[in-house]
Every structure is written in C-alpha cells, then in structure tokens.
Amino acid sequence: MNDPRNRRTKTTRLDPKRPIGLFSSLKIELSVVIVMATSIAFILVWFLLKYGWSGWIAMPLTMVVALGITYFFSRGLIAPLRQLRDAAEAMSEGDYSVRVKLGTKSNDEIGQLARTFNEMAEELQHADQMRRDVVANVSHELRTPVSALQAMVENMADGVVEPTPANLEGILNQTHRLSDLIAFLLDLSRMEAGAASLNVEKFDLLDFLDETVEPLEIADAGHAHDIVMHVDENIWLEGDQDRLRQLFTNIIANALKHSPDGTKVLIEARENTNNGTIITNVVNFGSQIPVEERSDIFRRFVKGRSTPGTESGGTGIGLSIARWAAQLHGGTVRVVDDPRGADFEVVLPKYHVAEDDSRDVSRTRL
Structure with missing residues (x-):
C-alpha cells in the first residue's frame, strides 16, 4: 500500500452552487435565510387563506414549505463543514496532501476557515516532508563516520594496520565529525524547543x-x-x-x-x-x-x-x-x-x- 503522504495534493472542493456565501458574516447569511423563509411562509399563508383554503391545511403546508426552504439553504452552509471534516479526518490519518478548494462564494467565516485550513495543511505537509528528509540525511551522515571508525578500529584490533599517529588522527577526525553532527542535532532540538539560556x-x-x-x-x-x-x-x-x-x-x-x-x-x-x-x-x-x-x-x-x-x-x-x-x-x-x-x-x-x-x-x- 502506498504511503498516503506520498500522494499528490488532493483537493476537496467547496460546493460552488452554495445558494449563499456572498456575505462576509455567517450571522448575516443565517438572518437572510430566516427572513426569506418567514416572508415566503407569510405570503403563502396569505395567498391560501385568500382563496378559501382552511387554516388547518394552510398552516401545515406553509410550515412544510418553510422547512423545505430552510433545508435547501442550510445545505449550502453545512456541506462545506462536512468537506472540511472529511479533510481533517484524512489529515489525522497522515494524509497531509488534502486541500479544500474554495469556490467564488466563500467570503464568510466558513471560507476563511477553509483558507486557514489550507495554510495549516501546507505547513504540515512541508514539515512532514522535511522531517523525513532530515532523518534520511542525518542517518546517512552518521553512517559514514561510524562505518569509517568501525573499519579503522577493527583493522587495528586484527593487526592489519598499526596504530600510527596518522591512523589515530584519522580516527580523531571521524570523532570530530560525529561530534559536529551531534551538535547539529542539539541545536535543532533547542530550536524546536523555542528557547535557550544565554550567557x-x-x-x-x-x-x-x-x-x-x-x-x-x-x-x-x-x-x-x-x-x-x-x-x-x-x-x-x-x-x-x-x-x-x-x-x-x-x-x-x-x-x-x-x-x-x-x-x-x-x-x-x-x-x-x-x-x-x-x-x-x-x-x-x-x-x-x-x-x-x-x-x-x-x-x-x-x-x-x-x-x-x-x-x-x-x-x-x-x-x-x-x-x-x-x-x-x-x-x-x-x-x-x-x-x-x-x-x-x-x-x-x-x-x-x-x-x-x-x-x-x-x-x-x-
């Protein structure tokens, strides 16, 4: 099975057919939905009663129509949240390539949330890729001096080479290289911790x-x-x-x-x-x-x-x-x-x- 982190960046698209979303505030959008549903319900009741419909029939019918209107418009509000939820679940499983593509009608808090989510996903994907790269690089860098040290010491132990000053200097150089790598890792850990004492x-x-x-x-x-x-x-x-x-x-x-x-x-x-x-x-x-x-x-x-x-x-x-x-x-x-x-x-x-x-x-x- 392929590692999901190695896949291409996938995009989850916010519904471009959102009936609302032009406003910069979700409160305004909800207010618009309520006003529209109430107005249509009032007009429908007035129309039915004017033409002689019974109130016992007109009122339930009006409520059904109002609920239908509210449900239709609420889909435009809830669908993006579902897509954001799906994207977040994918990220929790290690797939940092998922993105939410914004439609043209995404100026409210949901659109802002989607943009922030994409920025977060971008940073996490970058950090995850770089983390794996640095682990591979450091592993390679550590393997080289360790292998050289092992070979030198084994040759001396077996009597293949003499512990001459030149050979000992070679061992010392490899230990210096290891020391530099360890210092690099310590600097990295200090930087990750975000603080360090100063003299x-x-x-x-x-x-x-x-x-x-x-x-x-x-x-x-x-x-x-x-x-x-x-x-x-x-x-x-x-x-x-x-x-x-x-x-x-x-x-x-x-x-x-x-x-x-x-x-x-x-x-x-x-x-x-x-x-x-x-x-x-x-x-x-x-x-x-x-x-x-x-x-x-x-x-x-x-x-x-x-x-x-x-x-x-x-x-x-x-x-x-x-x-x-x-x-x-x-x-x-x-x-x-x-x-x-x-x-x-x-x-x-x-x-x-x-x-x-x-x-x-x-x-x-x-």
Missing part, C-alpha cells in the same frame, strides 16, 4: 569576528575564497558569544558555499547610534537570491539553489539556526537588496535586554 557578556565585535572567520578560512583553503572584513573598531556588543558564533558561522559559511571558487566574501559591520544597534552585512559577490525566495530560505530544512561552480548539499537548517540565534538576542536576519550580490543583513541590539527588563536598549552605559 551574556560584553565583547569586542572585531575580535569576535576574527575568531569566527579563522576556522572557516582554514576549512575553505581548497576553494581560494577571499574573506574581506570592513569592521569599525571599538564596537562593543553584549550577548552570548556561543549563540552569536552560531549565527555568524552559519551566515558566513552559507556565503562561502554559494560563492564560486576564487571569489570574495565581504563582511561589513557598523554601529547605528540612532537606535543602539549593530548592523553586520555578509555579501556574497556575484550571486543573487530572488525576492520571492528570501523568506523561504530561513525556514527549516529548506535548501537554497546552488549556482554553477559552488557547493551544494547541507542540512537546510543553518539559516534557521542563524535566525533563531538572532531572535534570542532581540535581533533580525534578512536578505536585503544589493547590486553586488546576496547580502545577508544581521541587526543586533548593542545592549542585551532580558524579557522582563523594560529598560531602553539605546541608553548610554558607563
């Missing part, structure tokens, strides 16, 4: 960026990227250096990954004294990110399209972690227009303010 301290931004860039330059040695920094001196920042290092490492590494070999990556930082923020721009020369994709790339497990001559792959979580780390400090990360290339702008408050601290972040400190 706030005051530090020099230029020294911090130098320390952050150095290991990236070593890892990038084979691609000949030139990392240029234009950072104002004596810029001090308050924050958690570990979390902020995650932020800038992911942003800079993303720029390096999407830059052709031999090109330049620019890091600019300045202080905005008007609002007490530090603005940092990481520019990847040559490539651009379409406006319609700029918000999506910060979603979890979304991988940007690689340009010719650049690296591909990755977990699709780096930019999400960067945005999460910025938000923990009350800052933002976004892609801004820049004719030079893809420009990631990081805005952080100069002074850290706790959630229960109402002090002005732009105040001057001694």
Whole structure:
C-alpha cells in the first residue's frame, strides 16, 4: 500500500452552487435565510387563506414549505463543514496532501476557515516532508563516520594496520565529525524547543569576528575564497558569544558555499547610534537570491539553489539556526537588496535586554 503522504495534493472542493456565501458574516447569511423563509411562509399563508383554503391545511403546508426552504439553504452552509471534516479526518490519518478548494462564494467565516485550513495543511505537509528528509540525511551522515571508525578500529584490533599517529588522527577526525553532527542535532532540538539560556557578556565585535572567520578560512583553503572584513573598531556588543558564533558561522559559511571558487566574501559591520544597534552585512559577490525566495530560505530544512561552480548539499537548517540565534538576542536576519550580490543583513541590539527588563536598549552605559 502506498504511503498516503506520498500522494499528490488532493483537493476537496467547496460546493460552488452554495445558494449563499456572498456575505462576509455567517450571522448575516443565517438572518437572510430566516427572513426569506418567514416572508415566503407569510405570503403563502396569505395567498391560501385568500382563496378559501382552511387554516388547518394552510398552516401545515406553509410550515412544510418553510422547512423545505430552510433545508435547501442550510445545505449550502453545512456541506462545506462536512468537506472540511472529511479533510481533517484524512489529515489525522497522515494524509497531509488534502486541500479544500474554495469556490467564488466563500467570503464568510466558513471560507476563511477553509483558507486557514489550507495554510495549516501546507505547513504540515512541508514539515512532514522535511522531517523525513532530515532523518534520511542525518542517518546517512552518521553512517559514514561510524562505518569509517568501525573499519579503522577493527583493522587495528586484527593487526592489519598499526596504530600510527596518522591512523589515530584519522580516527580523531571521524570523532570530530560525529561530534559536529551531534551538535547539529542539539541545536535543532533547542530550536524546536523555542528557547535557550544565554550567557551574556560584553565583547569586542572585531575580535569576535576574527575568531569566527579563522576556522572557516582554514576549512575553505581548497576553494581560494577571499574573506574581506570592513569592521569599525571599538564596537562593543553584549550577548552570548556561543549563540552569536552560531549565527555568524552559519551566515558566513552559507556565503562561502554559494560563492564560486576564487571569489570574495565581504563582511561589513557598523554601529547605528540612532537606535543602539549593530548592523553586520555578509555579501556574497556575484550571486543573487530572488525576492520571492528570501523568506523561504530561513525556514527549516529548506535548501537554497546552488549556482554553477559552488557547493551544494547541507542540512537546510543553518539559516534557521542563524535566525533563531538572532531572535534570542532581540535581533533580525534578512536578505536585503544589493547590486553586488546576496547580502545577508544581521541587526543586533548593542545592549542585551532580558524579557522582563523594560529598560531602553539605546541608553548610554558607563
């Protein structure tokens, strides 16, 4: 049996023949139904009595007609709810591909509910697909170093290879790789939890960026990227250096990954004294990110399209972690227009303010 989550997106259509639905309020629609049914019943009674019908016959007949009118119009109200119920039941069974297609007469609360349902279904389908993708990716990434470690240790245990410094260094490299993967999973779990404790301290931004860039330059040695920094001196920042290092490492590494070999990556930082923020721009020369994709790339497990001559792959979580780390400090990360290339702008408050601290972040400190 096929997994229902792998099926195409299915659409449940709201009845386009709904007799009502033009109004923006369900209360108005119900009022219209009641007024119409009452008016028709009154006219029918008047007509029957005028032509000599007995009241004992006219009244029951009128009630039947009024009930028929009410039932006819109520079908237009209840049918979409049934379809929404069926779609919700399908989702509860794991089929996130179901959608409710809106008719032209869906401006009331039911139409709004259907639109909200579709948005929810879209997010759930995306999250479910990305969850399965990341499980497959992480499983593959874990299998490689574990297999290498197992082979190395077994060969040493069997006496096939000697425990030379080079072989031991190879084992150490694989353990570092495993450690990085575990750190990635921990970051993912922290981000899913939506909170993390911060060890706030005051530090020099230029020294911090130098320390952050150095290991990236070593890892990038084979691609000949030139990392240029234009950072104002004596810029001090308050924050958690570990979390902020995650932020800038992911942003800079993303720029390096999407830059052709031999090109330049620019890091600019300045202080905005008007609002007490530090603005940092990481520019990847040559490539651009379409406006319609700029918000999506910060979603979890979304991988940007690689340009010719650049690296591909990755977990699709780096930019999400960067945005999460910025938000923990009350800052933002976004892609801004820049004719030079893809420009990631990081805005952080100069002074850290706790959630229960109402002090002005732009105040001057001694």
